[in-house]
Amino acid sequence: MNVGIVAQRGNRRAARLASDLRSRLREADASVSLDEATAEALDAEGSPVSRFAECDLVVSIGGDGTFLFAARGAQDTPILGVNLGEVGFLNAVSPEDAIGAVLAEVEAFRAGDFEVREVPRIAARGDGWWGEPAANEIVVQGPRRGRGGGARVEVRVDGSLYSESDADGVLVATPTGSTAYNLSEYGPLVHPQIEGLVVNEMCADDGMPPIVVPPDSEVTVAVTGAERAVVVSDGRISRELAPPAEVRIATSGPPMRLAGPQSDFFQALEKLD
Structure with missing residues (x-):
C-alpha cells in the first residue's frame, strides 16, 4: 500500500x-x-x-x-x-x-x-475550454471586488432565468463549500447529507436571494458590462474572459473521496464564532 x-x-x-x-x-x-x-x-x-x-x-x-x-x-x-x-x-x-x-x-x-464517502466537485466551462474542478466553489466575477469592479450578470438554472443584476459576481458552491466563501457572502449553510448546489450573487444591486438547486443542475452565468471577467476555482484564478462571456457550471468528476472518521458538522460550526 x-x-x-x-x-x-x-x-x-x-x-x-x-x-x-x-x-x-x-x-x-x-x-x-x-x-x-x-x-x-x-x-x-x-x-x-x-x-x-x-x-x-x-x-x-x-x-x-x-x-x-x-x-x-x-x-x-x-x-x-x-x-x-x-x-x-x-x-x-x-x-x-x-x-x-x-x-x-x-x-x-x-x-x-x-x-470512503464521496462528495461532489463542480467545474466551469465555456466555449472551447474546461476549468479545474472545485471541491468548494466556483466564482465568476468582474475584474475585481468592490466599487467599479463588478459586472452585469445574468443567472440561469437549467436554462430558466433566475436573476439579472449588477453584482461583484456569482458564486456556485457545493455542500462542502457552503461553509467557506459562500458563508462569508451570506449564503446558506448546507448539511453535508443534503445534495444540491448553492447559487449566490455577491453584492448584487437588485438580485435574488441565494438559492439551493438540485445537484444535477447546470448554472449558467452570462457576464457583460465589464472589460474583463475572472473564473476562480477554490480560490485559484483558473481563467480570464473577455465579456460578453457565458460560463456554465455543473457537477464534474471525479468526486472527492473522504476516508477515516467523519467530522461532527454541528461541532465544527461552533468554531465559526
Whole structure:
C-alpha cells in the first residue's frame, strides 16, 4: 500500500507529525510518498502532489486549505484529513489520533474493508475550454471586488432565468463549500447529507436571494458590462474572459473521496464564532 502525505507548508508541528507518521507506516510495511514541500521540510525526496493520484490513500495534515491542495493532486484517491486548523470541516482527525486513524485505514485497506464517502466537485466551462474542478466553489466575477469592479450578470438554472443584476459576481458552491466563501457572502449553510448546489450573487444591486438547486443542475452565468471577467476555482484564478462571456457550471468528476472518521458538522460550526 502506498500512502501519500501532505503537511501544511511552513508548519513545524505538521512536519513533525508527518515524520512520525512516515516512520510508523514504514514499520507497518507501507510505502510512503511525500509532496515536495513536506519532503523539503524533512530533508527527504518528494514527488509533485499531482502524482498522488497513484497512491492508495493520501493524508493531509493542516487546515482545509492544505486538504484542498492535496485533493487537487489526489483526484479520486481517498483522503484522510488531520486537523491543525481552527474549524476543520474536511479534517475530522485530531493530531493525537492521527497515527492510529491512518494505521486503521491501512489495515482496512488490506482486509478489503476500506470505506470512503464521496462528495461532489463542480467545474466551469465555456466555449472551447474546461476549468479545474472545485471541491468548494466556483466564482465568476468582474475584474475585481468592490466599487467599479463588478459586472452585469445574468443567472440561469437549467436554462430558466433566475436573476439579472449588477453584482461583484456569482458564486456556485457545493455542500462542502457552503461553509467557506459562500458563508462569508451570506449564503446558506448546507448539511453535508443534503445534495444540491448553492447559487449566490455577491453584492448584487437588485438580485435574488441565494438559492439551493438540485445537484444535477447546470448554472449558467452570462457576464457583460465589464472589460474583463475572472473564473476562480477554490480560490485559484483558473481563467480570464473577455465579456460578453457565458460560463456554465455543473457537477464534474471525479468526486472527492473522504476516508477515516467523519467530522461532527454541528461541532465544527461552533468554531465559526
